[in-house]
Amino acid sequence: MKTHTIALIPGDGIGRDMTAAAWSVLQKAAGKHGFGLKGTEFPWSCAFYKETGAMMPANGIEILRGFDAILLGAVGWPAEVPDSVSLHGLLLPIRKSFVQYANIRPHRLLPGVEGPLKATQFDILCIRENTEGEYSGAGGRIHQGSSDEVAVETSIFTRKGVERILRFAFEQARSRRGKLASVTKSNAQKYSMVFWDDVTRELSAEYPDVEVTSYHIDAMAARMVMAPESLDVVVASNLFGDILTDLGAAIQGGLGFAASANINPERNAPSMFEPVHGSAPDIAHLGIANPIATVWSGAMMLDHLGEKEAAAAIMKAIEATTASGIGTVPGKDRTDAITSALLAAI
Amino acid sequence: MKTHTIALIPGDGIGRDMTAAAWSVLQKAAGKHGFGLKGTEFPWSCAFYKETGAMMPANGIEILRGFDAILLGAVGWPAEVPDSVSLHGLLLPIRKSFVQYANIRPHRLLPGVEGPLKATQFDILCIRENTEGEYSGAGGRIHQGSSDEVAVETSIFTRKGVERILRFAFEQARSRRGKLASVTKSNAQKYSMVFWDDVTRELSAEYPDVEVTSYHIDAMAARMVMAPESLDVVVASNLFGDILTDLGAAIQGGLGFAASANINPERNAPSMFEPVHGSAPDIAHLGIANPIATVWSGAMMLDHLGEKEAAAAIMKAIEATTASGIGTVPGKDRTDAITSALLAAI
Ligand SMILES: CC(C)[C@H](C(=O)O)[C@@H](O)C(=O)O
Ligand SMILES: CC(C)[C@H](C(=O)O)[C@@H](O)C(=O)O
Numbered sequence: 001m002k003t004h005t006i007a008l009i010p011g012d013g014i015g016r017d018m019t020a021a022a023w024s025v026l027q028k029a030a031g032k033h034g035f036g037l038k039g040t041e042f043p044w045s046c047a048f049y050k051e052t053g054a055m056m057p058a059n060g061i062e063i064l065r066g067f068d069a070i071l072l073g074a075v076g077w078p079a080e081v082p083d084s085v086s087l088h089g090l091l092l093p094i095r096k097s098f099v100q101y102a103n104i105r106p107h108r109l110l111p112g113v114e115g116p117l118k119a120t121q122f123d124i125l126c127i128r129e130n131t132e133g134e135y136s137g138a139g140g141r142i143h144q145g146s147s148d149e150v151a152v153e154t155s156i157f158t159r160k161g162v163e164r165i166l167r168f169a170f171e172q173a174r175s176r177r178g179k180l181a182s183v184t185k186s187n188a189q190k191y192s193m194v195f196w197d198d199v200t201r202e203l204s205a206e207y208p209d210v211e212v213t214s215y216h217i218d219a220m221a222a223r224m225v226m227a228p229e230s231l232d233v234v235v236a237s238n239l240f241g242d243i244l245t246d247l248g249a250a251i252q253g254g255l256g257f258a259a260s261a262n263i264n265p266e267r268n269a270p271s272m273f274e275p276v277h278g279s280a281p282d283i284a285h286l287g288i289a290n291p292i293a294t295v296w297s298g299a300m301m302l303d304h305l306g307e308k309e310a311a312a313a314i315m316k317a318i319e320a321t322t323a324s325g326i327g328t329v330p331g332k333d334r335t336d337a338i339t340s341a342l343l344a345a346i
Numbered sequence: 347m348k349t350h351t352i353a354l355i356p357g358d359g360i361g362r363d364m365t366a367a368a369w370s371v372l373q374k375a376a377g378k379h380g381f382g383l384k385g386t387e388f389p390w391s392c393a394f395y396k397e398t399g400a401m402m403p404a405n406g407i408e409i410l411r412g413f414d415a416i417l418l419g420a421v422g423w424p425a426e427v428p429d430s431v432s433l434h435g436l437l438l439p440i441r442k443s444f445v446q447y448a449n450i451r452p453h454r455l456l457p458g459v460e461g462p463l464k465a466t467q468f469d470i471l472c473i474r475e476n477t478e479g480e481y482s483g484a485g486g487r488i489h490q491g492s493s494d495e496v497a498v499e500t501s502i503f504t505r506k507g508v509e510r511i512l513r514f515a516f517e518q519a520r521s522r523r524g525k526l527a528s529v530t531k532s533n534a535q536k537y538s539m540v541f542w543d544d545v546t547r548e549l550s551a552e553y554p555d556v557e558v559t560s561y562h563i564d565a566m567a568a569r570m571v572m573a574p575e576s577l578d579v580v581v582a583s584n585l586f587g588d589i590l591t592d593l594g595a596a597i598q599g600g601l602g603f604a605a606s607a608n609i610n611p612e613r614n615a616p617s618m619f620e621p622v623h624g625s626a627p628d629i630a631h632l633g634i635a636n637p638i639a640t641v642w643s644g645a646m647m648l649d650h651l652g653e654k655e656a657a658a659a660i661m662k663a664i665e666a667t668t669a670s671g672i673g674t675v676p677g678k679d680r681t682d683a684i685t686s687a688l689l690a691a692i
Contacts, residue, residue: 076533083533084540092534116572117462139500139537149505153538154485159495185585187422187429188438191485192499194430217585218592225571225596226462239531243589246564250571 003036004305007067007270011090012045013279014289015073021291021339022071022298025314028346029302033310040067046077046086055089061097069301070094070272073294074279088137091274095130098269100262101161102168103128103241104300105276107228107248107258110292111323115253122228125172126248128241129165130262133157133192135238157192157237162199168265169235170207179232180212183220183240196237221247249276256289256330259296261304273301287335290327292318295342317345349382350651353413353616358391358432359625360635361419367637367685368417368644371660374692375648379656386413392423392432401435407443415647416440416618419640420625434483437620441476444615446608447507448514449474449587450646451622453574453594453604456638457669461599468574471518472594474587475511476608479503479538481584503538503583508545514611515581516553525578526558529566529586542583567593595622602635602676605642607650619647633681636673638664641688663691 008023010016023039030037042063044056055075057063064070075091076083094100107124109115139153166182173180182200184193197214204212215223217240223230224247236244249258258276275293283289296318303311322328327338354369356362369385376383388409390402401421403409410416421437422429440446453470455461485499512528519526528546530539543560550558561569563586569576570593582590595604604622621639629635642664649657668674673684 084536087533088536116464118464119462135534137536138498139535141537141541143505147505149541151503151537151541152484152500153503153535154498154500157497157499159489159493185588187433188481188585188588189485189499190430190434190483191487191497195487195495195497218588221567221589222592222596222601225593226600239534242531242534242564243567246568247571247593250568254572255568 001034001036003038004068005066006037006039006301007064007070008039008041009044009070010041010073011075011279012047012077012086013074013281013284015075015279017287017289017335018275018291018294019071019073021335022294024339025295025317025342025346026298026302028343029310029314032346033307033313035307035310044090045075046081049081049085049089055086061093064094065098065269067270069270069305071298071301072272072274074275074277076279077281079281092135094272095262098264098272099131099266100264100271101129101131101165102263102265103130103260104263105245105248105258105260107245107252109252110257110328111319112325112328113253113257113322114328115251117225117228117251119228122231122251124224124228124231124248125176125233126241126245127165127169127172127233127235128245129161129236129238131238132161133238155192157195159199162196163203166200166203166235169233170203170210170212173210173233174207177232178210180210181220181231181234182212182214183217183234183236183244184214185217185240187216217243220244224248224251245276254330255293257292257296259293259300261297261300263304271304273297288331289335290330291335291339291342292322292327313346317342320345347380347382349384350414351412352383352385352647353410353416354385354387355390355416356387356419357421357625358393358423359420359627359630361421361625363633363635363681364621364637364640365417365419367681368640370685371641371663371688371692372644372648374689375656375660378659378692379653381653381656390436391421392427395427395431395435401432407439410440411444411615413616415616415651417644417647418618418620420621420623422625423627425627438481440618441608444610444618445477445612446610446617447475447477447511448609448611449476449606450609451591451594451604451606453591453598455598456603456674457665458671458674459599459603459668460674461597463571463574463597465574468577468597470570470574470577470594471522471579472587472591473511473515473518473579473581474591475507475582475584477584478507479584501538503541505545508542509549512546512549512581515579516549516556516558519556519579520553523578524556526556527566527577527580528558528560529563529580529582529590530560531563533562563589566590570594570597591622600676601639603638603642605639605646607643607646609650617650619643634677635681636676637681637685637688638668638673659692663688666691
């Protein structure tokens, strides 16, 4: 029996309950489809930081490297540990170290879920660059606290970085409905974003079967709300992808339904799967968080590991669950109840 | 009789029809309320560029400086003149030269207008920093076209720039419902955005009557769609404000209804009023563009010039027009028909 090794990082807040719920669903699907999942749990989190002074051990990345994939709950507990420490000490280094340059987030309404839009028919796949750009961390502050203070933050885009994410997006568009929207702000940012547009134009010649359109981020944000059905694959930089995928989460009914995969397409390091939502300190101990986003992320993990049938079975179970009205309204059903329904539907 | 001098820049595409429509409505309101409006039209546009090699004359800014305010239609005709030329040669220099640091955009549903959201009760005032930040234009590209190409784009935030826009926003919040949302991405951009958050925190002590909350841009984009009624005044950087105001335009039914003011609060240079929409080349000669955004911008201009009653009368006329079903659906009514209805309602 083939067995996949999974690093489990529950993290903070609701992350713990979410990974536990997802893990039980994944195990049941694995059992049914004849493969094994061997999980190893790592307690890396803000609590871990408060004990040890670091979000993960110095060799954390090396430890994770040995796994087939990583399933992460949520990271952050701002009241205790600043985000600059927690996120830059765990989440962001994993994305960068394992060159998980493609952050994929599907946005569509699950059956039975009420979104905030009148529109209900859309199926968008957002692909976000995940390793460079506006999240490069380059910059500084001078004359801090004085009236002459200046802060700068530099976005760095490389040909390699831009080309590989666009290629990935073109391939995804090819495997779906053949439409790609590339999102920049080249009318205002004339170096980074004009560069991105140039590379998009160059690559489009190699994908004559894909219809590619460039949009400005402002226009795309409006389009996701006004005409989401017009979109297929959307590709954007780290920051723009971050914004558009939270908007995508909103139109699909909220963060409780937003799954994501941080993919290393070359498969020379593990990929990481995590819900888009955070640790939600306000509801952390109430047992009412919705595990669907993490379970969906787990399905994306199985798909990535080649277990297509099990992944599809989990998606079917999610849809059967929400179609029956369970887990569709934030706070209505308890985490356990939703998990039981998912397990029963597998 | 008091007379205000207005520089009219119709610009490109639908901009010409929009300023003409707005101007007739403004004139009628002025007549009724006992003041004069003296307009001087400037043909600065992409067509002007193709004739003269510049979007405006070398002394364009000096010419405009003598006016009480500027009413602008739309700038840009990408098929003929790259945005990098048209916008950076006219729109953006005016905003910066006249230190129009506060870009104000109101987002609410006009009566009779169907938005894309199920929610209908919201009244948001977005305030966007308009002179620095992500639009600083600092950066470069090296090894262009090669596989080693790198592009950088640097956001520059100054204490003066951040403090003045935040003060302006706190004041606006104070004059409305007392709630201010400040939008950053300080969990990923640790120089510029942490700086903005720091200044927000410092200033909040001076405005104990204003309830200020910091949000990340991704969460705010989601909130505008999921809970727009929870927002009052929203303040953000140049780029984030740009994105949020297009989203604001979307939830209020589209760009046909999105007005804006580029304000110099110190009044040592003219402010500029313009719709959020662009020149819309695709419908430029069809006579079907909706002038309401430009008329609303004109009302904001009169308000800024101290003509509060006339401004209120125009807003009433806009509301009466849309309430009667005219100008509520894109493309249904012709520009003339909407303008006539507005004039009749003044
Ligand atoms: C927590 C934060 C740094 C992160 C990001 O912006 O990447 C999150 O918003 C996400 O979308 O995964
Ligand atoms: C045309 C463009 C440069 C401009 C901007 O981003 O400022 C526009 O989108 C706006 O919002 O006024």
